[in-house]
Amino acid sequence: MSKKKLKILLSGGGTGGHIFPAVAIADGLKEKFPNAEFLFVGAKGRMEMEKVPQSGYKIVGLWISGIQRKLDVRNFSFPFKLISSLWKASRIVRNFKPDVAIGTGGYASGPLLYIASGRRVPTLILEQNSYPGITNKLLAKKVNTICVSTPGMEKYFDKNKLVITGSPIRDRITNSKITHKEACEHFDLETNKPVMLIIGGSQGARGINIAVASNLKQLSQKGIQILWQTGVNYYDEAWRLVKEHSLEKTVFVHKFIMEMEIAYSACDFVISRAGAIALAEIVQMEKACIFIPLPTSAEDHQTKNALTLVDGNAALFLNEKDAEKNLFSLIEDVMLNENKKQELIKNIKKFKTTDATKNIVNEVIKLLN
The missing domain is CATH 3.40.50.2000 (Glycogen Phosphorylase B;)
Structure with a gap:
C-alpha cells in the first residue's frame, strides 16, 4: 500500500x-x-x-x-x-x-x-x-x-x-460507558420505574406505533415509562395521544433518537423491528426484546433475523397482525417478571460477537x- x-x-x-x-x-x-x-x-x-x-x-x-x-x-x-x-x-x-x-x-x-x-x-x-x-x-x-x-x-x-x-455497530454504542442513572437523567426518566424503548427502525414503524398507541394507557398504569421513537410520520399523532391521556410525565416521544447508546442504557426492555442493525445493537447492549418484524420485508427476512434469537430463548416474537391485541399481555407476563426477563438477557449474551x-x-x- x-x-x-x-x-x-x-x-x-x-x-x-x-x-x-x-x-x-x-x-x-x-x-x-x-x-x-x-x-x-x-x-x-x-x-x-x-x-x-x-x-x-x-x-x-x-x-x-x-x-x-x-x-x-x-x-x-x-x-x-x-x-x-x-x-x-x-x-x-x-x-x-x-x-x-x-x-x-x-x-x-x-x-x-x-x-x-x-x-x-x-x-x-x-x-x-x-x-x-x-x-x-x-x-x-x-x-x-x-x-x-x-x-x-x-x-x-x-x-x-x-x-x-x-454486523458493524457504531463505536458510540459498543464503547458506551454511560450508566443507567445518567441515561435516565438525560431523557428526564425516573430511575426507579421500568423503561420501555420503542424503536421501529430509523423511519418508524406504523404497525408498532399503532400497537403501542392502543395500549398506551394500560402500559402507563403499570408504571412503565415509554421512550418512543415514532419516526416522522407518526410523531404528531403520538403526541396528540400523550396529551389526550395526560401522559407527558411518563411517555417521551421522539421523531428519531440520535443518541441510541444513551437510550439503550436507559431502558429495561425494547420493542423493535428485526432489521439486522437493530438485532446487532440489541444483542450488543444485552437487552430483553420483543421483536415485531416488518411483514413486507423481502423474503420475510426480518422474521428470519428475529427467529435466530427467539429459537435460542433470547428474545420474544410477535406478528404485527397480533401486536395490538397481544402486546400488553406479553409485556406484563414476561418483561415485568424479573426472572423471565433476566433469562432472556442471560441467553442473548450467547449471541454477542x-x-x-x-x-x-x-x-x-x-x-x-
Missing part, C-alpha cells in the same frame, strides 16, 4: 440499517488511517443526507430511488434516475479517485459501486440480512469482497468472495494492499 493520502468512498442509505454500518466502517478506517479522506454518496432527499454530516463526514447526493416491486407509476421515472445517477457516479469516481469503494446497501450504492468496479477500483459490499437486498444481489458479480453477518449466504453469493464478519467493524476494516486493508 502506498504512502499517499488514502481516499475512501462509501455509500449506504435509505434507512439506518444501511447508514450506520457505513458510518461505523468509516470510523474504524479513520482510526486506522487518520489522514484518509472520506466521501459518502447517498440518495437526494433520503435520511443519509442529514445523518452522515451529523457523524462528521461529507456526503453528495444522487437522484435515485428504488424500483417498486409492484406495478407503480413511480417506476416510469426510474430509468431516467438511473441514467442520471450513473452519470453523476462516474463523475464522482473520476474526480475523487478513490482507492477503495464500500457499499452497505441502499439506492445510491448500486450506481456508485457499479461504476467504481467498472473502473477497477477495489470494491467491497456488506450484506447484513439473512436474505440479500436487490442492490447487493446485482452488485455481487462485480465486486471483489462480500462481507456478511451470518453463515449460509453462499446460496446467494459466490463463496470465494464471501467473508463472515458480523465482537470485532465486526475490525473484521471489515481488515478486509478493506487487504483490498488496498
